[in-house]
Amino acid sequence: MAEAAILGFLQNNESIPDSGNFAAELNLDHEEVKNVIKSLQGFRYIEAKELKRETLVLTDEGKKYAAEGSPEFHFFSAVPEEGSISKDDLEKKLDASVFKIGSTQAAKKKWVAMGKQVSRKVQHVEDKVKESLLLIQQGLELDQESLNSLKTRKLIVTQGWTGYSDVKKGPSYAPKRKIFATDLTRENLQNWKEMGFKEYNFNAKGQPLDAGHLHPLLKVRKQFKDIFCQMGFEEMPTNNFVESSFWNFDALFQPQQHPARDSHDTFFLKAPSTTRELPEDYVERVKQVHESGGYGSRGYNYDWKREEANKNLLRTHTTAVSSRMLYALAKGPFTPKRYFSIDRVFRNEAVDRTHLAEFHQIEGLICDRGLTLGDLIGVLQAFFSRLGMPKLRFKPAYNPYTEPSMEIFSYHEGLEKWVEIGNSGMFRPEMLQPMGLPEDVRVIAWGLSLERPTMILYGIDNIRDLFGHKVDLDLIKRNPICRVGIE
Numbered sequence: 247m248a249e250a251a252i253l254g255f256l257q258n259n260e261s262i263p264d265s266g267n268f269a270a271e272l273n274l275d276h277e278e279v280k281n282v283i284k285s286l287q288g289f290r291y292i293e294a295k296e297l298k299r300e301t302l303v304l305t306d307e308g309k310k311y312a313a314e315g316s317p318e319f320h321f322f323s324a325v326p327e328e329g330s331i332s333k334d335d336l337e338k339k340l341d342a343s344v345f346k347i348g349s350t351q352a353a354k355k356k357w358v359a360m361g362k363q364v365s366r367k368v369q370h371v372e373d374k375v376k377e378s379l380l381l382i383q384q385g386l387e388l389d390q391e392s393l394n395s396l397k398t399r400k401l402i403v404t405q406g407w408t409g410y411s412d413v414k415k416g417p418s419y420a421p422k423r424k425i426f427a428t429d430l431t432r433e434n435l436q437n438w439k440e441m442g443f444k445e446y447n448f449n450a451k452g453q454p455l456d457a458g459h460l461h462p463l464l465k466v467r468k469q470f471k472d473i474f475c476q477m478g479f480e481e482m483p484t485n486n487f488v489e490s491s492f493w494n495f496d497a498l499f500q501p502q503q504h505p506a507r508d509s510h511d512t513f514f515l516k517a518p519s520t521t522r523e524l525p526e527d528y529v530e531r532v533k534q535v536h537e538s539g540g541y542g543s544r545g546y547n548y549d550w551k552r553e554e555a556n557k558n559l560l561r562t563h564t565t566a567v568s569s570r571m572l573y574a575l576a577k578g579p580f581t582p583k584r585y586f587s588i589d590r591v592f593r594n595e596a597v598d599r600t601h602l603a604e605f606h607q608i609e610g611l612i613c614d615r616g617l618t619l620g621d622l623i624g625v626l627q628a629f630f631s632r633l634g635m636p637k638l639r640f641k642p643a644y645n646p647y648t649e650p651s652m653e654i655f656s657y658h659e660g661l662e663k664w665v666e667i668g669n670s671g672m673f674r675p676e677m678l679q680p681m682g683l684p685e686d687v688r689v690i691a692w693g694l695s696l697e698r699p700t701m702i703l704y705g706i707d708n709i710r711d712l713f714g715h716k717v718d719l720d721l722i723k724r725n726p727i728c729r730v731g732i733e
């Protein structure tokens with residue numbers, strides 16, 4: 247309707263000077279006229295200038311007075327031409343609001359003398375308020391003084407009005423809008439001369455890919471994996487979440503009464519509750535070293551129980567994988583090795599914003615003759631420098647399977663503080679010797695979680711937003727590629 251009216255009008259006329267008047271004359275909705283002008287302007291069928299005006303409109307009270315007359319006029323009319331009327335009688339005769347407002351205004355205008363008795367001061371009055379309001383309703387001009395008084399009495403208010411002026415033909419003007427083809431179909435191409443084609447929008451985004459997306463943990467894992475590979479490490483097979491207590495604890499010289507072996511910290515399996523087989527001669531040597539030591543150690547001096555070692559659990563650390571690998575390595579003629587793994591581990595933890603009952607561990611170890619603590623520190627420096635964390639500090643720590651042990655701290659430039667990033671140490675002879683590794687072989691090793699660096703890299707402060715059933719799928723679809731500061 248409005249579109250045909252505008253385009254049709256411009257076919258025979260130079261311009262539409264005012265969209266408001268145009269809409270009023272043709273009995274069109276001005277909002278619709280405005281929308282059509284905007285759209286036609288976008289396609290350059292027409293040109294138009296924006297028009298802003300302030301208009302005066304009557305409030306509800308103003309509309310009432312315009313229709314019925316002002317309260318002061320009604321008040322005056324109720325006072326007899328001659329003589330007087332008591333205020334009380336007048337109040338009874340009139341509407342409460344007419345009496346209240348009317349009496350004040352009529353007195354102010356000196357139309358009446360107010361006292362106990364009310365009488366007229368003038369013979370005749372004109373209802374200027376009503377007249378002024380009617381003029382405004384018709385959109386006519388009014389003197390400033392009258393406007394101000396109507397505004398103070400809140401009978402009129404100003405309202406912003408927008409429309410268009412100077413609406414003219416544009417460079418693509420046509421009396422009827424062409425529908426632009428958006429597809430290159432056979433029919434469209436056959437009629438290309440008559441058709442208009444929508445222009446290409448080279449800034450439009452592509453369709454979102456309906457494909458799989460990598461989780462941030464997988465991206466960070468790839469970065470760690472690349473660094474290990476660049477440094478000549480081989481990946482250990484980690485595809486067994488279920489492990490026996492033997493490989494997870496006993497082989498690591500962790501005594502059977504150690505609190506970590508309690509069900510408060512470790513998930514034990516109900517079925518199958520025990521492991522089927524262990525290498526018997528090695529088990530015997532492990533039992534020996536726990537009970538009475540050897541290889542220069544005094545051992546723990548307790549009664550080592552096979553049943554405890556047989557118990558199945560969800561591995562609590564990937565060092566269980568390292569113990570299996572070192573045992574396998576010890577079986578052949580010795581060759582130096584660099585091993586790493588990145589996989590899932592489980593702990594019976596109370597879940598909070600930094601802890602989950604399952605998470606991922608990154609583990610690295612080097613096995614060679616004559617390694618020292620200096621080698622461990624040097625390797626850690628090289629490893630973390632490649633991750634963009636060259637500033638390291640070490641703090642003495644304790645692990646049942648390493649001596650010495652060190653916690654690793656790194657200076658975080660963003661957080662401006664030292665943060666703990668991992669744990670490390672040299673595997674004890676009590677762990678390595680029963681496996682059958684040569685006496686001068688040393689193993690330096692370290693471990694850290696994958697979640698912690700991922701949270702720092704992706705700015706996530708609650709681990710439950712990163713991993714688990716509450717993770718927003720959008721996080722996985724939209725997270726950027728991961729880059730770490732390789733030096």
Ligand code: PHE
Nearest residue numbers: 563565669670671691692693
């Ligand atoms: N297993 C240790 C942990 O779970 C990490 C570690 C690995 C410590 C290797 C020392 C040597 O925290």
